[in-house]
Amino acid sequence: MPGGRLTHQDRRSIASGLAEGLGYAEIARRLNRPTSTVSREVARNGGSHGYLADHAHHSTERRARRRRPVPPPETQTPGAPASASGVDAEGRDPEAVRAFAEEFAALMVATGLPRMAARVLARLVTTDPGALTAAELVRHLRVSPASVSKAIGYLEGLDLVRRERDPHHRRERYLIDDDVWLRTWLTSARTNAMLADISRRGAEILDTATPAGARLDQMREFFVQLSDDMAGGPTAAVFSDTLTVLAALMHAVTPRTVDQLAVALGWPPERVAAALDSAERHPDIADPVAPRYDETGACTLVARAGRLTPAQREALGRP
Numbered sequence: 001m002p003g004g005r006l007t008h009q010d011r012r013s014i015a016s017g018l019a020e021g022l023g024y025a026e027i028a029r030r031l032n033r034p035t036s037t038v039s040r041e042v043a044r045n046g047g048s049h050g051y052l053a054d055h056a057h058h059s060t061e062r063r064a065r066r067r068r069p070v071p072p073p074e075t076q077t078p079g080a081p082a083s084a085s086g087v088d089a090e091g092r093d094p095e096a097v098r099a100f101a102e103e104f105a106a107l108m109v110a111t112g113l114p115r116m117a118a119r120v121l122a123r124l125v126t127t128d129p130g131a132l133t134a135a136e137l138v139r140h141l142r143v144s145p146a147s148v149s150k151a152i153g154y155l156e157g158l159d160l161v162r163r164e165r166d167p168h169h170r171r172e173r174y175l176i177d178d179d180v181w182l183r184t185w186l187t188s189a190r191t192n193a194m195l196a197d198i199s200r201r202g203a204e205i206l207d208t209a210t211p212a213g214a215r216l217d218q219m220r221e222f223f224v225q226l227s228d229d230m231a232g233g234p235t236a237a238v239f240s241d242t243l244t245v246l247a248a249l250m251h252a253v254t255p256r257t258v259d260q261l262a263v264a265l266g267w268p269p270e271r272v273a274a275a276l277d278s279a280e281r282h283p284d285i286a287d288p289v290a291p292r293y294d295e296t297g298a299c300t301l302v303a304r305a306g307r308l309t310p311a312q313r314e315a316l317g318r319p
Contacts (some may be wrong), residue, residue: 005060006033006037006041006056006060008053008054010031010033011041011053011054011057011319012053013027013030013031014027014031014038014041014042014051014053014130015051015052015053018042018048018051024038024039024042034095036093036096036098036099037095039099039102039103040098040099041056043099043102043103043105043106044102044106045059045060045310047106047110051172068180080173095152097126098107099124100126101119101125101126102119104118104122104125104126105118105119105121105122106118108121108122108243114151114154116141116143116147116148116150116151117154117155119141119143119151119169120137120141120148120152120161120174121160121161122143122153123137123140123174124161124174124175124176128228130175130176130177131164131173131174131175131176132173132174133166133171133172133173133174133217134149134152134171134174135171152174157305158184158274159180159184160176160180160184161174161175161176161180162175162176162177164184166200186212189239190192190239190285192223192226192242193239193240194240194243195219195222195223196220196223196224196240196242197240199216199217199219199220199223200214200216200220200240202215203216203217203220238274238275238278239278239285241267241272241273241274241275242276242278242279242282242285242286243270243285244265244275245261245265245272245275245276246279246289246291246301247280248261248265248300249291249299250289251302252264252270253300254296254300255294255296255299255300256298256299256300257296257297257298257299258272258273258276258297258299260298261299275279276299277292279291283304286304288303288304288307289301289302289303289304290302290303290304290305304317
């Protein structure tokens with residue numbers, strides 16, 4: 001198979017093949033190129049529905065002019081150097097891994113994630129340790145340190161990436177945790193529940209008999225259904241009740257029983273009990289607090305275990 005960069009004519013052939021509805025493998029066969037070369041080219045230049053030959057060629061030339069020298073491909077993946085056979089220590093094709101990372105990033109861009117943030121996330125997901133330093137990300141992605149820093153900041157804001165100090169060097173590493181998708185789900189569920197709750201209150205204020213009130217009531221039904229359809233967690237109604245009961249306990253300051261909370265909120269005791277049970281079974285909902293019961297069965301709020309160290313608790317004057 002021929003080596004070297006894709007030519008302008010190669011890119012026009014790719015665009016024609018995509019227009020004909022051909023798969024990457026067939027396009028690659030016609031060009032006598034690896035399938036991964038074609039898939040990576042399309043993924044980094046707009047995807048199968050947005051690929052334009054001229055635009056892709058000019059973009060590649062601009063990137064080449066800006067690009068600084070980088071290590072050869074076999075040093076790109078930490079902990080998994082490529083062998084003479086073209087595979088890493090785990091028997092994987094580094095070229096195929098990079099192509100997949102670009103495809104993953106393109107999908108994340110389609111969901112609304114900025115392109116650079118998507119590329120950083122894809123690189124972390126496809127790296128065995130799930131952690132890289134800023135310098136490693138710069139080298140792998142062939143971008144500036146400022147671009148990596150901005151992308152990391154964006155991902156941290158979404159709680160998708162966290163940073164930690166490398167114990168062996170004076171530098172930070174950026175990590176993606178194994179439970180990141182659970183936390184993302186909880187964030188989505190929390191948002192849906194809040195939207196359902198505010199639209200419910202709006203419908204009550206504006207009256208569902210009016211066009212505006214009816215519109216908000218439809219919005220409430222949509223977000224309640226959306227949250228209910230997210231299997232594995234509390235429904236939007238229970239989620240909203242949990243936040244309300246936690247707010248009531250925070251306002252009360254002193255412990256309250258289920259019956260006392262029910263009277264204060266004007267709810268059946270069963271509804272209050274279900275909300276408190278949800279707070280215990282789904283601690284991420286209540287974070288950074290947690291309900292605690294005294295010997296009489298009354299409930300109050302305390303800092304969630306792990307949020308404060310023993311030394312911090314002692315400094316604040318409480319065990």
